[in-house]
Amino acid sequence: MEILRVENLTKVYGKGSTRVKALAGVSFSVQKGEFVAIVGASGSGKSTLLHCIGGVDRPSGGKVVVDGKDIYSLSETKLAVFRRRKLGLIYQFYNLIPILNVEENMTLPLLLDGKEIERDYLQELLVTLKLTKRLQHLPNELSGGEQQRVSIGRALINRPALLLADEPTGNLDSKNSQEIIELLKLSNKKYQQTLIVVTHDQNIARQAGRVITIADGQIVGDEINVHFA
């Protein structure tokens, strides 16, 4: 089942002499349950692509259809709600709310919706993410790895259609990095989570089921990883 379709996506920044074409007509689709890595050199447009897919950066042209919905045809309010319920975003720099504790940061999308927290599911996530003993801590009391795990938990709490991770290990050491990737792979396998990870790290790319290569804002490669299990 197609969970994501990107059609002729373009993104231009600036004007005149400072005009930069970050995306120059990108099109592809992703099936439910896929683990896709988007790779490319610095400045290739991979993060821009991910942000456009994630509904956090409006493209200059083209369409992004997630779970059958053209997300940029929605109003700002509806897009925000869509993001909350259907998309999970994980960033390189965690982007937690500094004045909310671990539990509050993780359940933020639910709380914004005014929904009841599924305690069992939350507990499961906390165990999986090894955060059970850190529930009441604030972000500045956590290590980098722990903070990233919280952000993964936040991304997963609403069982989103798409999980998008932008350089999720960029700010972590190798041990933590591998832990994070394992967690993401786990969510992909256990919860049938469709996962798109932007990375410049070939090691991570090798662990994905499909690798899309971006250069100068265009897709220059789209390969299935035959060794992906």
Add this chain to the structure above:
Amino acid sequence: MSILHKLTLRSLKLNRRWTIVTIIGIILSGAMIIGVASIAASFQDLFVQLAIVDGGNYHAKLYGVALEQVDNLRQKDLETVMVNKEAGFAVIKEDSEEGLYLHVCEFDRESFESFPLKLVAGSLPQREGELVVTEEMQELGYEIGETVELTLGERYLDDMQLTAGDHFQEGEVWQAKEKRKFTICGIIEDPRFMYNAAGFTAFSYLNEDALGEDELVDVALRVKNVRGIYDDLPPLAEQVGAEGYGFHGELLRWLGASANDYAMAFLDSITLIIIVLIVVGSVTVIYNAFAISVSERKRQFGVLASVGATQGQIRGIVFKEGLLLGAVGIPLGILAGLVGIGITLKVINRVLAENIGDAAFCLVISPATIGITAMFEALIIFLSAWLPAKKAAKISPIDAIRLQSDINIKAKEVKTSKLTRKLFGLEGDLALKNIKRNRKQYRATVFSLFISIVLFVSFSSFMEYGFITRDMYYGGLPYDFIVNIYETEDDFVEKLLAVPEIERSAVVHQLHVQGKFNKEQLGSYLQKGEALDALPQDEAGNYLLNVNLVSIGEEEFKKYVKENGLKPADFKQERQGLLINKNVLEGKVAYEPLSVSKGEELELSDYSYEGEQPAVFRLKIGAVMKELPYGVNFVGVNSVNILVTDEVLQSIAAGLHEYSQRQAADFSVYLSGSDSEILGEKIRSLGEEFEANYYLTDISALQAEIKRTTTVMAIFLYGFVTLISLIGITNIFNTISTNVLLRRREFAMLRSVGLTPEGLQKIIRFESLFYGMKALSYGLPVSILISVWMFNAFANLFTFSFVIPWRQLIICIVGVQLVTFLTMRHASKKFSSENIVDALGLDYCS
């Protein structure tokens, strides 16, 4: 509690300094608004009290109403109906030239309650036949308990009936009406609301039952709604067949009865202008506070947006902050304002006790005032939070993801000239670039400083000009007392001049004559406008001025002439005078009445009566002087002083009509002493001893009164200016310190590449200098313009030239630089020596 509410509360708790400073801004603003509204209400209340004390507590009067109609009036929807009647005049002293009457008025109970009769002893009449008399009557031997039989009648001159307001007229006739017995039950002070020109007033009790139905009475009314009174009264008067009607204009004006009344409108406009200024000042502070807060939490709002918070939810966070801050700040502000004003009014009442007598400033608190203040404050907070809330909601999630938040800056926006680098070094260049990159915040801070500067300088200048004009009139007078002598023994004057406390004295004779001047001979002030319109003209088109010929005694004359480098002897031989070419109209203007030169001859004449020809004479101008001699007062706009010797005055008078001769024979004594209080007491006791007929003007008391009034004005104006400045300082503090804190990482980076702590301080000094300079470059010229406008608007013409308010400007320049510098230093002190790498590694999490 919802997550957004939690976020709001925690945010406020975490940013304690910001929260407290913003609440202080709200408190100051609320205190000032309710303060101004309360003061306006208190002023209005005071004027109402004064109007009641002066004229009685009624709104309108119907004259000559038949008693049977009074019940009709009582049926109508009126607050109070008071009945009074003129009982008539009893003769106290029979004299063909100056008779004395006792004017008896009858008041009903409500009238006694509403009209300001101050009881000195005994009680007010409560029954028919009881009478209160004034203290003067007591001096004539009328005492409490005494029964007097009065023959009451009416005064007539030819066929015209005279009233209490008419002086004793030669040829008037008193016609007896009835005899009545009265028992004196009390003594009162001379009532201010009832002027008796021909004697004294007494009040008795009006028994309506004893009057016939068609007997005519006067009815004083208080209505429930004064606004319609000018329209409603005439038909009412007609309905009850009243012979006439009148209004208590002074009271009605202060109760807001007339929409067109200038004084009320002035008070209302001033209140509104001041409140608008406060609102503008407050909005800049509170808006700035929210703008900074949103700017500081840009990433946080971006994250919330990326996680799925809607724009409405994000806006809600900001508005909720406003709501919580308002819930704390508004009640505290109102309370602070009321307490502050309450204390201020108490102080002012003490200072002004002698000026306002029986009235007093009361703190007028009404639920409406409190409600309106709360509403204004809520509006201010809402307006201030609205734009930042909108901005917060518009923050794109991408701003949360990217590390740089200033992606929208273009290179040319932060471009600085090479000259800046040369003059101020790298530190100054960086400071200027920082300011340029954050233009909106910079403008808001500069605007706030600008408002404070303009208000401070303008209000201070206003005070200064007010002081100058006041001082011009009374400040310069060298004497403490003027004793106008009417009828007394010669010993009195001799003893008076011998009082040891007297340091200087002058026996002053005056003669009022008339002078004809063509337009060119008038001074520039009199040559135009309402001054020129006030001058009468003769058939030939000459302007007629009153010329006040004054002599001040030989000793003082010699002193004055010598002080001005002239020879006293020159003024004795020839008939000539010294033109005193300076006059001051109280609180208004100083000017030169005439434009004539030494040697010119004036044609003067005395005033003629009963068809007689005026006696004409000529007087040469021996000198033109600029200062008043001792013993000479400022005069009205259509008059001028000329100083002559005693001999010249008497010789001129000898050639004039009898009236003028009598006038020249009268005199006043001008005195000054080391201790004006003791001197005043001695004068009064001498006057009593000799039973002298004199009038004492206590100049020193007047000067003290003026000083008190200006002190009160100063309290209000400087208090207001201080509070406005405090609001401005709050704003600067908030803006600048937060702005500095936001750039911790930047400063850490600069330090990491070699910027010394001194260098960092230099950047900060330059930034504060640029802020201050910009604000001053706008604020000072505008302030000076406003000062010029006030100079012209509040007085028609000043002959002292416009003075740039240097003192205030210097205070501003120093104050602004000090505030901005201290604020930045305070903010930067915290991190100027911290570990560089900690600050560099900072992200929004800390």
